Amino acid sequence: xxxxxxxxxxxxxxxxxxxxxxxxxxxxxxxxxxxxxxxxxxxxxxxxxxxxxxxxxxxxxxxxxxxxxxxxxxxxxxxxxxxxxxxxxxxxxxxxxxxxxxxxxxxxxxxxxxxxxxxxxxxxxxxxxxxxxxxxxxxx
Amino acid sequence: xxxxxxxxxxxxxxxxxxxxxxxxxxxxxxxxxxxxxxxxxxxxxxxxxxxxxxxxxxxxxxxxxxxxxxxxxxxxxxxxxxxxxxxxxxxxxxxxxxxxxxxxxxxxxxxxxxxxxxxxxxxxxxxxxxxxxxxxxxxxxxxxxxxxxx
Numbered sequence: 541x542x543x544x545x546x547x548x549x550x551x552x553x554x555x556x557x558x559x560x561x562x563x564x565x566x567x568x569x570x571x572x573x574x575x576x577x578x579x580x581x582x583x584x585x586x587x588x589x590x591x592x593x594x595x596x597x598x599x600x601x602x603x604x605x606x607x608x609x610x611x612x613x614x615x616x617x618x619x620x621x622x623x624x625x626x627x628x629x630x631x632x633x634x635x636x637x638x639x640x641x642x643x644x645x646x647x648x649x650x651x652x653x654x655x656x657x658x659x660x661x662x663x664x665x666x667x668x669x670x671x672x673x674x675x676x677x678x679x680x
Numbered sequence: 681x682x683x684x685x686x687x688x689x690x691x692x693x694x695x696x697x698x699x700x701x702x703x704x705x706x707x708x709x710x711x712x713x714x715x716x717x718x719x720x721x722x723x724x725x726x727x728x729x730x731x732x733x734x735x736x737x738x739x740x741x742x743x744x745x746x747x748x749x750x751x752x753x754x755x756x757x758x759x760x761x762x763x764x765x766x767x768x769x770x771x772x773x774x775x776x777x778x779x780x781x782x783x784x785x786x787x788x789x790x791x792x793x794x795x796x797x798x799x800x801x802x803x804x805x806x807x808x809x810x811x812x813x814x815x816x817x818x819x820x821x822x823x824x825x826x827x828x829x830x
Binding site: 553554561605607652663669677680 | 744
């Protein structure tokens with residue numbers, strides 16, 4: 541198919557990557573109090589790592605690049621210890637290991653992610669407007 | 681027989697189209713320097729849109745360097761337009777390159793600035809509108825000259 545919307549591949553990849561990033565943020569926020577995960581340890585914060593992809597160019601040696609999620613990896617910061625002797629997962633000293641999640645950090649990440657998403661939507665909108673104009677060449 | 685008339689008409693039209701004079705004449709219709717320059721600028725605004733799309737999709741990628749249409753394009757185009765030679769204008773090959781002057785001052789090595797890119801995106805769209813109108817204007821003038829009707 542001919543590509544009427546220029547750069548739509550990079551934009552689509554970016555929208556997808558941002559959506560995954562948002563999923564990971566919501567997963568982190570949802571598990572902010574999970575003291576025992578599937579592996580028996582407190583939940584570890586997950587983070588996405590972005591990577592550029594050189595797009596297969598049909599013509600010319602263009603430097604335009606797309607984006608992808610290279611991997612989702614665990615944040616290896618130490619868990620937060622809080623004193624709660626009555627807790628099921630408390631150690632002999634009465635301390636409970638809570639996930640290493642900072643809620644403020646997650647909120648900032650979420651806002652950054654949604655702004656990037658919006659920026660990419662603006663690209664699609666403009667690409668569409670440009671395509672409509674191109675199609676009207678020669679009309680009065 | 682009607683079916684025999686149409687092929688003969690088509691043969692004549694085909695013969696006319698293939699005559700060297702006709703080809704030269706039709707080429708000449710679309711080789712005014714201004715028309716070619718507008719067309720080239722239109723190509724470049726599409727290309728710049730692609731570059732901006734690439735930059736905005738890599739907004740969060742560490743060590744990504746922003747790309748843009750090579751700066752030499754504008755000087756090349758103004759030289760070519762000044763020379764008034766159609767071949768020179770048609771011969772310009774703009775390309776997307778890494779913008780070496782960009783420095784966003786970010787700690788992750790990425791040189792994309794969101795506000796800057798969005799401004800460039802909108803500016804580019806307006807340029808694209810202008811260029812489509814230039815091309816349309818040139819085509820409408822040609823049509824006026826051929827048909828006598830605006």
